[in-house]
Amino acid sequence: MIGVYIHIPFCKKICNYCDFCKILYDSDYVSKYLDSLEKEINERYNGEKIDTIYIGGGTPSSLDSFELDRLLSIVSKINLADNYEYTIECNIESIDIDKINIFKSYGINRISFGxxxxxxxxxxxxxxxxxxxxxxxxxxxxxKYFDNISIDLIYGVTEDINVVKSDISKFLELGIPHVSCYSLIIEENTKLYIDKRDYISQDIDKEMYDYIADTLKKNGYIHYEISNYAKDGYQSKHNMNYWLNGRYYGFGLGAVSYLDNTRISNTKNMSKYLKNEYLDKSEYEDVQIRKENDLILGLRMINGINIDAFNQKYNDNLLEKEIVKSLLNEGYLEISNNYLKCNKEFIYLQNIILEKIIGSQL
Ligand code: SF4
Structure with a gap:
């Protein structure tokens, strides 16, 4: 399995909580950016078949129809495998029938709305x-045109749980198969941080998390990753590949690739990117780091890590590791059907587990 992520950093307006790699939309920049993106893909993509493409941002749908057509024509040079998943991120206010038709004509089959x-x-x-x-x-x-639609929701902005109940109820009314629910993070250099906005209490945040998980489960959604819920068959293949520590290309400003056991980060500096100086850094990951990442990423999935697959991949025995034995003894982890997974009680507080794993001997 191999994926491609393509970053479109333009937004029509900057949100108060956002610390993603983004800039205000400017049509001159879009045109130059697409020139550089095309060159980067031509230089770095080796022609192999790709299972998933994800065009994210920023706001890809902030591009006008002409620009989107050009972007998707550049991306169409990527060879797709059978049963591919091809997602584009959109904002609600920047979608219309022309753009939907363009998405359809280029084979996009999943839409993710912020x-x-x-x-x-x-x-x-x-x-x-x-x-x-x-x-x-x-x-x-x-x-009317796509069945595989996801939305992102943010909870914990205020302590009023009725807002969360209402948001989940409206999501259910939409009748779409996927939702990602994130607790608000107040990142430095955002307007919320500068305005000194406080976090809500952790107890209320947990109550909201539990409400979301219980309600979605009762309505037939599978809780398959800490923050992600889907009807059966609609789990995001692209994101699953990340959590399985799989291979992927990242093209565009600030995008990250993971290829040949090497984490390659693109520059976040637009001037450099437009001069085709894509690379920021490239770090080879040795076996210890790979195993650590397999655990850290794999435990995000509710089903956990396939023990046989891990053992075969590394010619090793996962359950013999001291850190794993100790986390099992302490009740943080459990084994079910040959999967090593996080105990349900600790999914919400998973950082405690991850901190113990980082730097342990694997
Ligand atoms: S639309 Fe997304 S990327 Fe753009 S500013 Fe808002 S949160 Fe950030």
């Missing part, structure tokens, strides 16, 4: 510029 909340007050705090009617109108429009 919704974050249906609540007017929460959208104002986060700096999102859609309203509830726009979410319903544009997702119902998209549903």
């Amino acid at each position: 919704v974050e909340s249906f609540d007017k007050n929460i959208c104002k705090i986060l700096g999102r510029c859609h309203d509830e009617d726009m979410v319903f109108d544009n997702i119902y429009l998209t549903k």
Whole structure:
């Protein structure tokens, strides 16, 4: 399995919580950026068949129809395997029938919308510029052409759990098969941080997490990763590849690739990227780091890590590792059907487990 991530850093407006690699949309920059992106793909992609493509950002849908057509024509040079998954991220306010038709014509088969909340007050705090009617109108429009649709939600912006209940209920009303639910993180250099916004209490955050997980489960969604829920068959293949520590190319500003056991990070400096100086750093990962990453990423999945697959990959015995034995003894981890997984009680507090794994002898 191998994926491709393509980063489109342009946004029409900068959200108050965002620390992603992004800049304000400018049509001159878009044109130059697509020139560099095309060159990067031509230079670095070796023509092999790709299982998943994910165009993320930024806001890919902030590009106008002409620019999107050009972007997708560049990406169309990538060879896709049978049963591929091809996702594009969109904002609610920047989607229309022309763009949907362009997506369809290039074989995109999954749309991921940044919704974050249906609540007017929460959208104002986060700096999102859609309203509830726009979410319903544009997702119902998209549903006429695509069945594999996901939305992102952010909870824990205020301590009012009724907002979370209402957001989940509206997600269920949309009748789409996938949702990612993230607790708000107040990152440095964001407006929320500068405005000194506080985190809500951890108890309420946990209550919200449990409410989301229980309600979605009751409604037939599989909780398959800490923050991700899907109807059966709609789990994100692209993200699963990340959690399986699989191989992927990353093209575009700030994108990361993982190829030949090497983590390759692209520059986040737009001027350099436009001069075709893509690379920032390249770090080879030895077996110890690879095993550590397999564990750290694999334990994010609710089913956990396939013990036989790990043992075969490394010609090793996972259950003989001191750190694994100790985490099993302490009840943080458990074994079920040949999978090593996080105990349900600790999924929410997984950082405690990950901190113990990092730097341990594997
Ligand atoms: S749309 Fe996404 S990438 Fe752009 S500013 Fe908002 S959160 Fe950041």
